[in-house]
Amino acid sequence: MEENFKIKKNGYEAIVIGGSWGGMEAVIKIVKDLPVFFPLPIVVVVHRQKNVESNLCSVITKNTRLYTKEVTDKEEIRPGTIYLVPANYHVLVEKDRTFSLDVSENVLFSRPSIDIVFESASLVFRNKLIGILLTGANSDGSQGLKAISEMGGLTIVQDPMEAISKTMPLSAIERVKIDHILKLEEIQSLLMSTL
Amino acid sequence: MSALLELDDDEYLDLLLFIKGMYGFDFTLYSIASFQRRIRRYMANMKMSAVEELKRYLEIDQFHFNNFLLEITVNVTEMFRDPGFFKELRAKVIPQLDTYPHVRVWDAGCSTGEEVYSLAILFKEEGILKKTRIYATDINQKVINEAAEGIYPLSVMKDYSKNYINAGGHTSLSDYYFARYNNAIMNEQLKANVIYSTHNLVSDASFNEFNLIVCRNVLIYFQRDLQEKVIGMFLDSLPVFGYLVLGNKESLSTSRYRKNFEVIDSKEKIYRRIS
Ligand SMILES: C[S@@+](CC[C@H](N)C(=O)[O-])C[C@H]1O[C@@H](n2cnc3c(N)ncnc32)[C@H](O)[C@@H]1O
Numbered sequence: 001m002e003e004n005f006k007i008k009k010n011g012y013e014a015i016v017i018g019g020s021w022g023g024m025e026a027v028i029k030i031v032k033d034l035p036v037f038f039p040l041p042i043v044v045v046v047h048r049q050k051n052v053e054s055n056l057c058s059v060i061t062k063n064t065r066l067y068t069k070e071v072t073d074k075e076e077i078r079p080g081t082i083y084l085v086p087a088n089y090h091v092l093v094e095k096d097r098t099f100s101l102d103v104s105e106n107v108l109f110s111r112p113s114i115d116i117v118f119e120s121a122s123l124v125f126r127n128k129l130i131g132i133l134l135t136g137a138n139s140d141g142s143q144g145l146k147a148i149s150e151m152g153g154l155t156i157v158q159d160p161m162e163a164i165s166k167t168m169p170l171s172a173i174e175r176v177k178i179d180h181i182l183k184l185e186e187i188q189s190l191l192m193s194t195l
Numbered sequence: 196m197s198a199l200l201e202l203d204d205d206e207y208l209d210l211l212l213f214i215k216g217m218y219g220f221d222f223t224l225y226s227i228a229s230f231q232r233r234i235r236r237y238m239a240n241m242k243m244s245a246v247e248e249l250k251r252y253l254e255i256d257q258f259h260f261n262n263f264l265l266e267i268t269v270n271v272t273e274m275f276r277d278p279g280f281f282k283e284l285r286a287k288v289i290p291q292l293d294t295y296p297h298v299r300v301w302d303a304g305c306s307t308g309e310e311v312y313s314l315a316i317l318f319k320e321e322g323i324l325k326k327t328r329i330y331a332t333d334i335n336q337k338v339i340n341e342a343a344e345g346i347y348p349l350s351v352m353k354d355y356s357k358n359y360i361n362a363g364g365h366t367s368l369s370d371y372y373f374a375r376y377n378n379a380i381m382n383e384q385l386k387a388n389v390i391y392s393t394h395n396l397v398s399d400a401s402f403n404e405f406n407l408i409v410c411r412n413v414l415i416y417f418q419r420d421l422q423e424k425v426i427g428m429f430l431d432s433l434p435v436f437g438y439l440v441l442g443n444k445e446s447l448s449t450s451r452y453r454k455n456f457e458v459i460d461s462k463e464k465i466y467r468r469i470s
Contacts, residue, residue, distance in 0.1 A: 073415045073445055074226075074422070086444055092228035100226040101415040101444050104233075104269040120228045123201060 012154070012194055013128040014077070015040050016121050018114030018144065020047040020136025022164030024056065027134065028063045029184040031082060034191065036065040040130075041077045043093075045085040045117045047110050047136070057084055073101045085112045092120040108140045118144020127152030130194075132187060134158045136168030146176045156180045156187060202231050206246045210234070213250055218260050220334070221397050224421035233267040240266075265337050269416065272306040273351075274368070275313045275358035276411070277443045280463040282363045287459055288438050289321045292406055298327040301405045301432070303396060304413030305331040308342025309355070312371070313362075314409065315385040320365045324388060330403065332394035343391045345381030347372075352379050396425050401432040408433060411442035411464075426452050433468045440465050 019026055023046040031042065046056070060082060061068045068082040077083070077097045085091045090102040090112055107113035118131055118141065131148035133141040135158055149155045155178050160166040162183050172178060182190065202210075208223070215221045222230060234249070243249050253260050275281050292298045298318075305311050311331045318324040333339050352368065359368040372379040394402070396413065408429050414422045429439055430452055439447075439456065441464040447453045456466040 071444075074419050074449075089444060090229075092226070092232065094226060094228045100229050102226075102229045102269065103271050103412050103415070104229075105271055116232070120232070123228070 011128060012040060012130050014121060014125045015042045015130045015132065015191065016118055016144075016148075017042060017044045017132045017134065018046070018118065018136075018141040018168075019134035019158075020110075020114075020138060020140065020165070020168055022135040023047070024059065026158060026164075026184055028060060030132070030188050030191070031060065031064045031066060033188060034064065034066055037080060038066055038191075039079050040194065041079055041081050041083065042066070043071075043077075043083045043085065043091075043117060043121065045091070045112050045114050047112070047114075047138075047140070048087045060084065071099045071101070074098050085117060087112070090116045092116060093124045094120075095124055097124065108138060110138070110140050114141035115144040119147040122147040122151045122153060125151075125153065129153035130156065130191075132156045132158075133168060133172050134184075135163035135165050137165040138167060139171035141168055142172040142175045145172050145178070149176050149178075154179050156182060156190070158187070159183050202234065202246065207231060207234075210246055210250065214253065214260075217253065218257070219398070220264070220395070224397070224418045225416055226418055229269075229416060230267070233269070237263060237266045261337060264335060268335055270306045270335070270338050272309045272412075273358065274309040274347075274355035275362045275364075276310065277463070278358045278361035278363075280362075280411075280440070280443065280465075281313060281317055282361070283460045283463045283465060284440070285317055285321060285363055288407065288465065289318070289323060291436070291438075292327075293321070293323050295406060296326065298323060298407070299403060299405045300327060300329045301403070301408045301410075302329060302331045303394070303408065303410040303429075305333050305339075305342055305391075306335075307338045308345060309347070310409070310411065311342060311389055312345060312381050312385055313359075315389060316359075316364075316368075316371055317362070319385065324385075327388055329389045330405070331389055331391050334393065334395045334397075336393050339391050339393055343386070343389075345386060347379050347381075349374055349377050349379050396428070397421065401428050403432065404434055405432055405437060406434070407438045407440070409440045411440065411445075413442070414445055415442065423451060426450055430455055430468065435468055435470065437468045438465060439468065 057070050066082050070086050071083045071091050092100045094100055131145050145155050157169045157172050157178050159181050160169045163169050211223050302311050318327050356368040372381050455470050457469045459465040459467050
């Protein structure tokens with residue numbers, strides 16, 4: 001077990017989290033007890049139903065001490081902040097560490113696409129990125145985790161046994177070299193250990 | 196799309212300068228991550244493995260370049276996209292426009308025209324279409340041609356009808372087109388007051404003064420400096436009390452021109468020039 005939690009201290013610069021079916025609840029379990037001075041930015045991308053106005057931001061805000069906001073175009077990525085990718089938009093991370101929005105075609109039937117966020121973040125944060133893929137009923141995110149892995153970043157997948165829907169974690173485990181397969185609670189402890 | 200294929204910075208800049216030199220389109224101030232992704236996607240679809248190969252292809256003639264241009268710009272659009280915006284436009288802006296004898300509207304980055312027809316329908320329902328001219332422009336000749344034709348697959352009209360209802364539509368969207376085979380053909384009366392033209396926001400100047408400028412989901416593809424330049428151009432094309440509308444997730448709040456505008460609807464990104 002100890003082995004699992006070995007994570008290079010202070011080396012990481014950003015965290016990206018993706019999920020679909022049941023993803024929001026899972027994200028909340030992860031960020032719930034993170035301290036207010038948590039040093040990394042956390043970018044969260046969860047599939048939502050098209051044109052359903054959601055109060056995701058306020059739901060997360062109620063459950064975390066971290067400042068939580070929806071991504072806006074060309075906004076600078078700051079530490080200690082949870083960024084939610086808005087419904088109906090793709091989000092890409094730019095080299096100057098800002099976000100760009102994009103309304104291009106769905107990828108794997110999804111917009112936002114987890115793959116797009118993960119891939120673009122991996123090109124910027126390289127091996128300083130932690131990618132976490134959670135419960136979900138499709139295979140979005142696998143390609144993105146692969147990119148993170150190839151850049152030398154850290155890849156984490158929610159234990160499929162615990163996931164509400166196993167498809168997303170299983171798809172990633174099949175295709176990508178995953179560093180840690182963990183329960184939500186363990187993911188949280190691991191993130192704490194990056195402090 | 197392959198996750199591996201990453202354009203190196205020099206190669207990327209070199210490609211953009213090549214395009215600029217050859218065809219006059221300047222993409223150097225487009226948002227890099229999304230524009231590179233479009234290029235990588237295009238190369239993957241065309242089974243090209245090196246930027247050199249893409250350059251040889253673009254070199255052939257304008258036709259090949261146009262094909263490329265169509266694929267790398269994002270043309271995805273809908274009728275009554277973000278219905279709440281059209282609702283607020285109806286309630287807050289059109290009554291003001293109606294006080295003028297003539298109304299000029301600029302839809303910049305109109306893509307294949309769905310947004311233009313949405314505006315025309317709204318103006319018609321509010322009884323001001325006849326005295327309005329809508330100038331609809333895009334960088335891309337091909338989408339402009341499609342927009343002018345106004346033929347859309349019937350299959351998407353169902354979603355658009357929902358949007359139309361949510362935008363406060365007075366009747367039924369099907370009153371504005373007729374169905375033939377699998378297509379919806381937009382009514383001629385919606386086209387009468389629309390003038391289509393290519394226009395490049397990067398390099399072309401403004402061409403008139405407008406009471407309303409609509410530019411949604413275009414500036415997100417530009418870097419900050421270019422966004423500011425374009426907003427400056429819009430400002431110069433608006434009289435005091437002229438309206439500017441941006442996309443739902445865009446904002447003037449960090450623009451150096453923000454003081455020139457008042458916020459009419461913060462959620463739907465409707466602004467009005469005040470100075
Ligand atoms: C995503 S579409 C937006 C369509 C519509 N306004 C909407 O919101 O649904 C973006 C459009 O901007 C156009 N565009 C991109 N660069 C441009 C430029 N430099 N000048 C004018 N139009 C441009 C593209 O060709 C594309 O049709």
